[in-house]
Amino acid sequence: MPKVIANAKTQSLESIIESWKGKNGNLLGALEQAQQNDPQKYLSETTLREISRRLNVPLSQVYSVATFYSFFSLKPQGEHVIVVCRGTACHTRGSLVLLNEALARLGIKEFKEEEENSVTSSDSFATIRTVACFGQCALAPVIMVDGKVLSRMTVSKLVSLLEKLKKGGEV
């Protein structure tokens, strides 16, 4: 990251946390906004410590909440985030094929199929994550790309989407 952006990030982190002070649900809110604002879309240790200090929430509890929700990432994420649902409905309608296709196209060789996992391609182009269920089973298989939920996904749709993203396009 260029230095200027790094500085801008610290600045905004402070104001993000301050804006949540004293409000209900401040920990979740601050964590969410801090991650969204981060150039690498993740919660670094520095960010967690800053949230703990400013909201006066013990470090262990900040870590507890940040590790509870699969939305939060403690590792830097790629430019694009692709979330593949591995719930039962999506699985039966071929989500594993989608996952493997995406992994292959992004050159990710190691991906342990656990309930939830997250791997970023070596060029930081994209992060692939799996989740247990989106709750959109009727529209299976479902993936989420950069925050947008895409239903009834097929391999060909996925391939053209990835190509679009590579050319700098949006979802």
Add this chain to the structure above:
Amino acid sequence: MENLIEITIDNQPVKVDPSENIVEACARIGVKIPTLCYLKGISKNASCGVCVVEVEGAKSLVRSCVQNPTPGMKIRTSSPRVLRARKTAIELLLANHPTDCLSCIRADSCELRTVANLLEVRADRFPGYKKYPLPDTTSEGIVRDDKKCILCGRCVAVCEETQGINAIAFTGRGARTRVATFMDRGLAQSACVQCGQCSVVCPTGAITEKDDSRDVFGALQDPKLYVVVQTAPAIRASLGEALGLPPGSLVTGQMVAALRRLGFAKVFDTQFAADLTIMEEGSELLERLSHGGTTPMITSCSPGWINFIEGFYPDLLGHVSTCKSPQQMFGAVAKTYYAQTAGIAPDKMRVVSIMPCTAKKYEARRKEMDSAWDWWRQKDQKLAGARSFFDVDWALTTRELARMIKLAGIEIGRLPEEDFDDPLGRSTGAATIFGTTGGVMEAALRTVYEIVEKKPLENIEFTQVRGFASIKSAEVVLGGSPVRVAVAHGLSNARILLDEIRAGKSPYQFIEIMSCPGGCVGGGGQPVLSSIEKKLARSQALYTEDQVLPIRKSHENPAIQTLYKEFLVEPLGHLSHELLHTSYKARAF
């Protein structure tokens, strides 16, 4: 009792207090409901599902730790449905629990094993699937082993609520839930103060003291070494309990005899150093009061408390007495004064301490705790030896000593009572009560009063600072002016007094703080399966011993008087500063 309500427990009409949960209500009429996550006064998470009971009209089984009785409630505590559900709950917990019970340190005190056996779990019903990291052995005092953890949450509750430390919390979700520190770094790098309260409440072998007993056995077998032992005040009131005697059994003489049989060359008493602490700390208090020093002055005996203030209130470190704890004063005096007098090569001497505490293990390893080596080096480089040594080599908890005694086949109840060795085994009643909350304060007042007033104290028992109230306070008149004192035990209580100081609103001049609830009788190295009643019994045992001892004031201890005459010269003198005082620094985590 005014507000009792009528309910039915197992077909028996009974009157119960609706402010207590069903577990307690049943206990009062002699029905024991098994529990794993629930621990009276510490936690009720309703997470283990072992305490379920059947309540007429309720859709599902009720977790009795989080449900209070209501009028007319009909409870069945051992119906087939209840027993089946309890058994399944245990079988599910055992799916991922290792079956190395034979070699587990908690083999004879594991609550999971006890309940599993009680509920007649006889086979591995469910397959395990979880993977665990290796045990966390980063801390000097405590070892955490995830694979034995049943996620009951007692440790998290005691760390957060009783102690206010929050070193650990639940992390992850679902099947991947674990108890962990911030960023999973291990206890040594966390907020943990090593008080060990988690190791007392843990129902299994997931959190234990770091076991140093093997090293001590090794030293005792080494003919080249001269191994002496010191015993903290609280041990005499809890060792018997750890060996199966009733809680509150006072086993001072038998403990000395057992330690001799284990092979210690000399059996000394940390209480000697407690009297010495009173001389130094009492003098420091008077010095601060008369020369406008920082007040309130706070005691420094409890290493968990020192870790706490270094981590959480470093701005207030100037309030802490510079006196080392009795354990460390003992080590420094034993390896200088005693080694010199008895003609023992200091580098061949080993000091073992028996402590009610896991944080003492860390304290003994603080790098500044090598005063004796420094002293010898200045005196005679050759005698000091080439390698530095600690003042205290190993600190063992009550639990470790109990295991050593059992291993050696010593039956403490059948031993004769023996006396401590001279001179470092001589002490007073003032030192005995160090082991319970308020004891250091009372001991200090007995001595400080007589130093200032130059006349005998009429009533030496300061009952206002006794008992288990969370914060106790009193006022004494010293030299015509009132001195206000306070006592706190448990670190959440300590916070209250510290916040007052930080805000500039503390009315006190002298404060005693002990890390653990109840003081050392409730220490993190004390027998597990504890309760407030057991801690009170241990505390009472110490007050009983104080009452029957011939000398009850630290400054009247003849061995202490000799130590000053022959060696230290005077309290707060040059040598005292070198050997008996220390400094503190902020701790980052």
